[in-house]
Amino acid sequence: MTRTNPSPDTADAESTETRVAVSTVIFSLRRDGDEDPRLVLPLVKRTRDPYEGLWALPGGWLDASENLDEAASRTLAETTGLSASYLEQLYAFGDIGRSPSRVVSIVYWALLRSDEVDAQSAAHAAAGDAPENVDWFTATDLPGLAFDHNAIVDYALWRLRNKVGYSRIAHGLLPDAFTLADLREVNEAILDRKLDPANFRRQVENSNTLIPTESFRTGSHRPARLYRYNQDVELADRGPLGRPRSHESSTT
Amino acid sequence: MTRTNPSPDTADAESTETRVAVSTVIFSLRRDGDEDPRLVLPLVKRTRDPYEGLWALPGGWLDASENLDEAASRTLAETTGLSASYLEQLYAFGDIGRSPSRVVSIVYWALLRSDEVDAQSAAHAAAGDAPENVDWFTATDLPGLAFDHNAIVDYALWRLRNKVGYSRIAHGLLPDAFTLADLREVNEAILDRKLDPANFRRQVENSNTLIPTESFRTGSHRPARLYRYNQDVELADRGPLGRPRSHESSTT
DNA sequence: TCAAAAGTGTTGCTCATACACCCATGA
DNA sequence: TCATGGGTGTATGAGCAACACTTTTGA
Numbered sequence: 001m002t003r004t005n006p007s008p009d010t011a012d013a014e015s016t017e018t019r020v021a022v023s024t025v026i027f028s029l030r031r032d033g034d035e036d037p038r039l040v041l042p043l044v045k046r047t048r049d050p051y052e053g054l055w056a057l058p059g060g061w062l063d064a065s066e067n068l069d070e071a072a073s074r075t076l077a078e079t080t081g082l083s084a085s086y087l088e089q090l091y092a093f094g095d096i097g098r099s100p101s102r103v104v105s106i107v108y109w110a111l112l113r114s115d116e117v118d119a120q121s122a123a124h125a126a127a128g129d130a131p132e133n134v135d136w137f138t139a140t141d142l143p144g145l146a147f148d149h150n151a152i153v154d155y156a157l158w159r160l161r162n163k164v165g166y167s168r169i170a171h172g173l174l175p176d177a178f179t180l181a182d183l184r185e186v187n188e189a190i191l192d193r194k195l196d197p198a199n200f201r202r203q204v205e206n207s208n209t210l211i212p213t214e215s216f217r218t219g220s221h222r223p224a225r226l227y228r229y230n231q232d233v234e235l236a237d238r239g240p241l242g243r244p245r246s247h248e249s250s251t252t
Numbered sequence: 253m254t255r256t257n258p259s260p261d262t263a264d265a266e267s268t269e270t271r272v273a274v275s276t277v278i279f280s281l282r283r284d285g286d287e288d289p290r291l292v293l294p295l296v297k298r299t300r301d302p303y304e305g306l307w308a309l310p311g312g313w314l315d316a317s318e319n320l321d322e323a324a325s326r327t328l329a330e331t332t333g334l335s336a337s338y339l340e341q342l343y344a345f346g347d348i349g350r351s352p353s354r355v356v357s358i359v360y361w362a363l364l365r366s367d368e369v370d371a372q373s374a375a376h377a378a379a380g381d382a383p384e385n386v387d388w389f390t391a392t393d394l395p396g397l398a399f400d401h402n403a404i405v406d407y408a409l410w411r412l413r414n415k416v417g418y419s420r421i422a423h424g425l426l427p428d429a430f431t432l433a434d435l436r437e438v439n440e441a442i443l444d445r446k447l448d449p450a451n452f453r454r455q456v457e458n459s460n461t462l463i464p465t466e467s468f469r470t471g472s473h474r475p476a477r478l479y480r481y482n483q484d485v486e487l488a489d490r491g492p493l494g495r496p497r498s499h500e501s502s503t504t
Numbered sequence: 505t506c507a508a509a510a511g512t513g514t515t516g517c518t519c520a521t522a523c524a525c526c527c528a529t530g531a
Numbered sequence: 532t533c534a535t536g537g538g539t540g541t542a543t544g545a546g547c548a549a550c551a552c553t554t555t556t557g558a
Contacts, residue, residue, distance in 0.1 A: 016316045017269035020346075020356055064268045064354055068346040091493070092344040092358045094272075094320040102316055104272055106344045106356070151492065158491035181536080199521065201538070206519095221536040222528040239410035240403065241343070433509080451548060453511070458546095473509040474555035511554070520545085527538070 021105045022071035023059025023149075025090065025156035026080065027139065028112040029173045029186060037114075037189045039139035041153070042079055047133065050100050051146030055137070057153070059105070072108035079134055081120050084110035086172040088238070090156055098148045105147075109156040111172035140192075164190050167236035168209040171229050179217055179224040180204065209233045273357045274323035275311030275401075277342065277408035278332065279391060280364040281425045281438060289366075289441045291391035293405070294331055299385065302352050303398030307389070309405070311357070324360035331386055333372050336362035338424040340490065342408055350400045361408040363424035392444070416442050419488035420461040423481050431469055431476040432456065461485045 031037040043055035058079035062071050069087060076084055087110045094104040124130040137143070139157060142150060163169050170186040171178065184200045204210055211230050216223035283289040295307035310331035314323050321339060328336055339362045346356035376382040389395070391409060394402060415421050422438040423430065436452045456462055463482050468475035 016313060018272040018314055018316070020270040020272065061268060062270055062346070062356070064270070065348065067348055068344060068356070089343060092320060092341060094314070094358065096317065096319055104314070104320070104356075104358070106346065154492045162491070179537090196521070196523085197536085198523085198538075198540090203520085218529075219536075220530050221534080222530095222538080224537060239414070240406045431510090448548070448550085449509085450511075450513090450550085455547085470556075471509075472557045473507080474511080474557095476510060506558090507556105509554100509556090511552105513550105513552075515549085515551100517548085518546090520543105522543085523541090525538105525540075527536105529535090529537095531533090 019101070019103050020062040021059050021103055022062050022068060022075060023057040023105050023107050023152075024072050024076050024087075025057060025107065025109040025153055026076060026084070026112055027110065027156075027160060027173070028117045028136075029114040029189060030117075030136070031114075037185055039157075039189055040136045041139050042134055042136050043142075043145070044079060045133040045135070046146055054146040055135075055143060056146035057107070057149050058134075059107075062106070068106050069108070071106075072110070076108075076110055079131070080112065080117070082112055082116050084172075085113050086111040086169060086236075088236075090152070090159060093148060093152065095148075107152055107156075109159065111169070113175060114173055115175040161190055163236055168204065168207055168233070169236050171210075177213060177215065177226040177228055179226060181224060183210075183227075271353070271355050272314040273311050273355055274314050274320060274327060275309040275357050275359050275404075276324050276328050276339075277309060277359065277361040277405055278328060278336070278364055279362065279408075279412060279425070280369045280388075281366040281441060282369075282388070283366075289437055291409075291441055292388045293391050294386055294388050295394075295397070296331060297385040297387070298398055306398040307387075307395060308398035309359070309401050310386075311359075314358070320358050321360065323358075324362070328360075328362055331383070332364065332369070334364055334368050336424075337365050338363040338421060338488075340488070342404070342411060345400060345404065347400075359404055359408075361411060363421070365427060366425055367427040413442055415488055420456065420459055420485070421488050423462075429465060429467065429478040429480055431478060433476060435462075435479075 026041050027039055028041070029037045030040045042058060044058045046052050046054055046056050058075055060071065060075040060078070062068070063074075066074065068089065072087060072089075073083065076082070076087075087108055090107045090109045092104060092106050096102065098105075121130075139153065142153060144150065145153070160169075164187060170183055170190065173186050174182055180201050181197070183204065184195055184197060187200070188195055209230050210227040213226045213228055215226040217226055278293050279291055280293070281289045282292045294310060296310045298304050298306055298308050310327055312323065312327040312330070314320070315326075318326065320341065324339060324341075325335065328334070328339075339360055342359045342361045344356060344358050348354065350357075373382075391405065394405060396402065397405070412421075416439060422435055422442065425438050426434055432453055433449070435456065436447055436449060439452070440447055461482050462479040465478045465480055467478040469478055
């Protein structure tokens with residue numbers, strides 16, 4: 001029972017090296033026509049074994065010279081061309097059987113602002129350089145994915161839903177200025193249930209996370225006030241870890 | 253920007269291998285005399301560079317043939333001779349600068365039942381084979397540790413305190429049968445504040461996690477009923493991940 | 505009979521929900 | 532003027548903190 005694998009972090013010890021991958025579950029929001037918005041995420045089609053032809057989470061091997069969250073940001077940028085408005089480590093998956101050969105995957109989850117995704121898509125369409133092998137899927141209705149990636153997405157969804165309950169994270173999916181109805185719809189899409197507009201309004205007003213602007217969005221009814229996110233308030237309490245050093249740009 | 257590190261989990265790709273360590277923040281409870289109990293954790297004195305002579309979290313290199321939580325259980329058993337009543341992954345630390353050479357540490361946190369720790373210590377004392385280079389420290393009053401281990405312990409403490417707030421996890425530190433006062437003292441030790449005995453009683457009674465026994469502990473006052481943990485209820489909600497396959501024994 | 509802890513009752517506050525209602529605009 | 536969503540007011544109930552109170556034991 002008492003194997004003597006020498007104590008860790010020692011430079012000289014003979015130690016088994018392991019292949020370490022970093023993958024990210026990237027959430028964004030899409031609204032088609034006048035449907036309710038829904039959570040979507042980008043997947044990459046595998047071009048080699050194992051699981052060739054199946055869809056998988058975007059990711060890549062951990063570079064020797066980069067931190068874990070840098071690797072997540074990098075692979076995220078490589079597949080979407082964008083930087084995340086929120087990025088958090090999800091879990092490290094390392095079971096023996098999860099891949100034909102031993103791979104430890106450090107998985108992150110991220111939020112992308114829907115307007116940036118839309119702009120990017122439009123740019124690609126205009127330039128005719130839409131990326132091969134990348135497509136967006138409805139988060140709650142995925143095909144069978146490579147490896148254990150279905151389970152990973154399920155866990156990421158669970159974390160997202162949890163987090164939405166106790167922190168104001170939903171506007172990571174929204175443009176800079178948005179109405180309370182926008183924000184409520186995001187929460188409804190994440191939680192998959194309707195929220196009372198009146199009570200929702202009071203909750204966010206009391207949470208102090210939003211700054212009202214003097215702009216209004218006009219529709220065919222009473223105009224709705226636009227709000228902006230209060231940068232002084234952390235999106236989510238992550239304890240002593242704080243927010244990762246921001247490699248993500250502040251694309252204002 | 254678009255480096256082409258081939259997509260992960262591919263068996264054939266040239267990929268940088270990384271040394272992966274698994275460490276564990278192991279919490280237990282100690283009461284000296286009639287003091288309030290306090291959280292303690294075992295540390296291992298490093299016997300080689302880097303940080304030779306400093307105390308560090310118990311851990312070891314990840315074996316090629318074991319899952320991550322198996323590695324945590326193994327190293328936990330190697331340093332304490334015991335198995336945990338609760339084990340959960342904490343975080344993966346992999347910053348470039350955290351060790352002279354690149355090491356990714358998958359860190360777990362665990363709870364040990366105080367009675368098992370005491371029995372183990374007594375056995376060691378009797379046999380005169382108390383382990384070298386291992387000692388127990390008060391969790392909130394640690395010396396300067398090797399690597400980034402102080403920050404890791406801080407984060408583990410934060411997680412433990414958080415979790416105690418929304419799940420009934422504290423009896424992972426207690427023997428099989430315990431009084432409500434015992435349980436309350438554990439919570440007080442973790443949260444570092446006094447709790448109202450009356451309200452605490454109602455909370456746990458309503459949570460349905462405890463089974464009252466017909467035994468009582470007598471002192472110099474009214475005897476207190478002993479309770480047992482209700483195995484049907486999960487200690488903590490971990491979402492789709494569920495509880496790890498139990499390598500930990502069910503030492504009843 | 506007294507000290508001390510076990511255990512019960514009660515009150516008041518905060519907050520979430522449900523829902524009735526008024527407001528402002530475009531058509 | 533009317534339909535529609537924006538926005539306000541308010542009653543109800545659950546849950547929790549505070550604390551007074553009763554019960555049961557050993558000394």
